[in-house]
Amino acid sequence: MSTEQIPSHRQQPGLLDAVAELEAVVAAGDDERFGPVLGLVGALFGPASPAERVAAGPRLAALLPDAPPFPRSHLAMMVGACVEHGADPVACAGPVLAGLRGALTGVELLLRRWAETGGGPLPDREEGDPAAAHERIADPARLDEWHAHLAVVGWWTLHLWQQASWAVYSHPEVRAGARASGVTEVLVELLGRYAGEQHDVKGLVHLALVLDDEPLLVLDRPTGTGYLLRMSGLSDTFQLHTLLADVLIGGGHLPGVPQDPEVVALARTAFLDGRRVIATGAFNLVAPDGSWIWNEGTPSDVPLLDGVRTLVLEPLPYGRSWAAGRFIQEVPGDLRLERVLDPAEAAERLARTVPGHAVDRAFRQDPAAAGPE
Structure with missing residues (x-):
């Protein structure tokens, strides 16, 4: 038997193997393992073949709704990278744009509660403390713990959702579908409610509004x-x-x-x-x-x-x-x-x-x- 016919029991996992493992983690609701397995997906993305990246995109996008809130944005970035390498943008766009909407809704909640609790400089997402921001805005009578968490997540991850959304909105077929379904109208209205130094949304608005044919x-x-x-x-x-x-x-x-x-x-x-x-x-x-x-x-x-x-x-x-x-x-x-x-x-x-x-x-x-x- 030639060496080519001898099966290897120590083969390195490929990108799609890691995607399958992440799918199992999400199905089990194992939030503690989500981060490490997502890290494995990211590590295997570079050496993956073009066909693997194309196949991974829609599968990763399908995991976004059930992924843990904070690392979900990093998963979205991975989906965007797959789209940039040839994955079907239409198959990936829905969960990405839904995530952007969720982040924007969170930002709106944080801004409202920040004003209600004294205003002042908004949290710095590079050096600020999410836990401190959560403690400031949470109030059982005004904003419960879970929605306060989503508000903080939205504020700290909006820039990642913007980048992932840019990747899918760069394709005319996504722009056409999102406009026809009303998704773009909703997102542009939400984006228009916020403009600040820490999140520059103008470019994404212009991209989303591009008309084709x-x-x-x-x-x-x-x-x-x-x-x-x-x-x-x-x-x-x-x-x-x-x-x-x-x-x-x-x-x-x-x-x-x-x-x-x-x-x-x-x-x-x-x-x-x-x-x-x-x-x-x-x-x-x-x-x-x-x-x-x-x-x-x-x-x-x-x-x-x-x-x-x-x-x-x-x-x-x-x-x-x-x-x-x-x-x-x-x-x-x-x-x-x-x-x-x-x-x-x-x-x-x-x-x-x-x-x-x-x-x-x-x-x-x-x-x-x-x-x-």
Whole structure:
């Protein structure tokens, strides 16, 4: 018998063996063994094959709801790592985003009780003491021990849930499913309730709100023309503004100065190399009701009219410029023209919109009152 045929009784466990052991630990409710076995999963992740990482992702994600609260966030990070290495993001997303919601709910509880117990500096998750925070906020009449524990867990682990959620939200199919199911709406509302130095949530909000393969109807008031476009991967309205100018002015459909090719490339797929490249505004972006669409927002701010996001272009009331690029560098952006509306259709669509002059007058009277730009 060759040495290749001799079975080894001292084989090192593989990643999927460790995942199976973790599944058994969770099924048994053995919280004391959870941490060490999760550590074994992490140690075996590096040498694992791509196929093992792909297979491990959904299995680990399925354990999240029943994992102990504090180490659950580290398990979520492992799920995110599997997704980054090719695991099915849709199969992994549900438990990860549910965990993010739980952490955000915990943060909200901690913030409320912190204010009720005297306020002051919030706990430092690097140097602060979770036990001391728990003791301060727990109160049988206001917040029982278990919910106080979840509040502390949420505060100390939110950054880990953000990273795991980033991994799944980086995929268009997850964004589409989470938006359709209402998950993104709930998460963005919860994220919007908290903004602080210790948890920077702006990037995750922008990523969650990215639209993919989304129709966009654009009406140009000065020329009375209309255009149906389709956008994907646009993480901020500065980016949308740049690409609108490229497609419509650069494409010869509207008068104006075309965007610098480098500015356009940075809005689509190119990466910044440390230089500051300046983009300039070409239009005022206005909603059908006459309110302004600010560049600091996201294309999801463009409202739906008859089921299609509809944007009106008006002359710039004042010069605008900004640093070129994409708010989320990892996501490439695209905007393409599908058709030019015939004059009668464009006129009919424009007749149902309101000019943005009311806001324009407010700006001329008090520029600070008009908005953030």
